[in-house]
Amino acid sequence: MPTTTIATVRAAPRLSRGFFNRDAVTVARELLGKLLVRREGSQLLAGRVVEAEAYLGAADPAAHAYNGRTPRNAVLFGPPGHAYVYFIYGNHYCTNVSCMPEGDAGCVLLRALEPVVGIAAMAANRDLELAADPTHSQLRNIASGPGRLSEALRITRDRDNGKDFTSPRSDLWFADDGHRVAEIAATPRIGVNQAVHEPLRFLAGGNPYVSGSRKL
DNA sequence: GAGGAGATCGTCT
DNA sequence: GACGATCTCCTCT
Numbered sequence: 488m489p490t491t492t493i494a495t496v497r498a499a500p501r502l503s504r505g506f507f508n509r510d511a512v513t514v515a516r517e518l519l520g521k522l523l524v525r526r527e528g529s530q531l532l533a534g535r536v537v538e539a540e541a542y543l544g545a546a547d548p549a550a551h552a553y554n555g556r557t558p559r560n561a562v563l564f565g566p567p568g569h570a571y572v573y574f575i576y577g578n579h580y581c582t583n584v585s586c587m588p589e590g591d592a593g594c595v596l597l598r599a600l601e602p603v604v605g606i607a608a609m610a611a612n613r614d615l616e617l618a619a620d621p622t623h624s625q626l627r628n629i630a631s632g633p634g635r636l637s638e639a640l641r642i643t644r645d646r647d648n649g650k651d652f653t654s655p656r657s658d659l660w661f662a663d664d665g666h667r668v669a670e671i672a673a674t675p676r677i678g679v680n681q682a683v684h685e686p687l688r689f690l691a692g693g694n695p696y697v698s699g700s701r702k703l
Numbered sequence: 704g705a706g707g708a709g710a711t712c713g714t715c716t
Numbered sequence: 717g718a719c720g721a722t723c724t725c726c727t728c729t
Contacts, residue, residue: 540721549721559714577711579722596721634722644713678721698722705729716718 491603496533499662504653507567507586511541511593514586515689520668525640526658532609532640534600534630537691540676544592548681552592562649563592572648579634582642584652600630601696609639632698
């Protein structure tokens with residue numbers, strides 16, 4: 488895989504509102520291979536999306552929006568392209584992006600990133616020691632899971648929930664550097680107890696940075 | 704490498 | 717008061 492540099496990330500155009508103004512399945516599939524970028528002062532942190540899950544809004548019993556609008560999930564009922572960040576299991580944040588036309592409350596859960604730029608800083612955010620890891624086996628622990636990627640990019644509810652990914656002033660955005668995923672695999676979603684057989688989890692086939700053991 | 708259980712707290716009922 | 721779109725550590729094989 489060609490090396491992605493800071494210059495590449497800086498030059499890659501941001502994804503616009505229209506990208507997210509589609510159904511969750513389409514957005515989840517097309518997000519694979521895109522870059523998720525965080526600006527921390529003068530530093531850039533970026534990872535390539537290799538795993539995402541689609542949640543279909545009010546029609547999906549596994550979705551947070553299924554039981555209607557609450558203060559927590561209000562972002563999902565707003566315009567597409569906004570960050571929905573929630574706290575789970577007492578110690579983890581999960582990062583979603585709202586999609587579908589406004590009011591339908593669909594979203595895509597970001598489940599794993601392949602670290603691309605600012606790798607050392609992301610590892611530090613996760614308390615991982617890359618310097619003491621000559622085989623780089625820790626690389627895939629940086630962002631291979633919803634809680635992990637949120638921690639690596641320092642995404643929290645207080646700081647980022649409701650943030651507009653498509654605003655030119657945002658310090659958190661998606662970018663397209665032209666990379667295309669060769670193969671997209673679909674599996675059932677992870678950790679859900681409703682609609683468990685729907686193949687709404689999408690992964691970059693063969694990529695070692697996806698979460699869990701079901702890599703395909 | 705695989706599997707089980709605890710941690711820990713916001714959200715909803 | 718119960719539960720959860722998870723992670724990590726520990727034990728066993």
